[in-house]
Amino acid sequence: AIKDQEELKDISFDELTKHVINWHVTNLEYACATDLSDLSLGYWDQDDPYGFRGDHLFLKEGYSSVVSQLAKGLDIRFNHIVDKVDYRQEGRVTVTGKTTRSTTNKIKKKIKESNENA
Numbered sequence: 001a002i003k004d005q006e007e008l009k010d011i012s013f014d015e016l017t018k019h020v021i022n023w024h025v026t027n028l029e030y031a032c033a034t035d036l037s038d039l040s041l042g043y044w045d046q047d048d049p050y051g052f053r054g055d056h057l058f059l060k061e062g063y064s065s066v067v068s069q070l071a072k073g074l075d076i077r078f079n080h081i082v083d084k085v086d087y088r089q090e091g092r093v094t095v096t097g098k099t100t101r102s103t104t105n106k107i108k109k110k111i112k113e114s115n116e117n118a
Contacts (some may be wrong), residue, residue, distance in 0.1 A: 084096040
């Protein structure tokens with residue numbers, strides 16, 4: 001990571017310092033999901049107030065396990081064109097498409113339950 005940074009190329013660091021800087025740069029790139037050169041110095045952390053509280057973790061089964069859990073019991077259809085999603089009625093979501101109409105109140109309930117357990 002540090003070898004790619006033009007502004008640091010003429011500065012000489014001992015091996016430990018290079019290692020520490022590389023660790024921080026790599027950690028920042030990982031956390032922001034982009035190269036350091038694509039980050040803004042003024043705004044790289046602008047989403048921090050909206051981040052998840054608590055410890056960071058990796059999901060052993062991957063993030064798809066969260067989606068799978070939320071989707072249990074829902075009428076999910078692939079390769080269907082959706083014309084309208086209506087969630088104006090409290091606790092109810094209606095999805096309308098060319099070939100189907102599906103109404104459920106399970107979506108908001110599952111999202112609410114997952115937020116309460118977080």
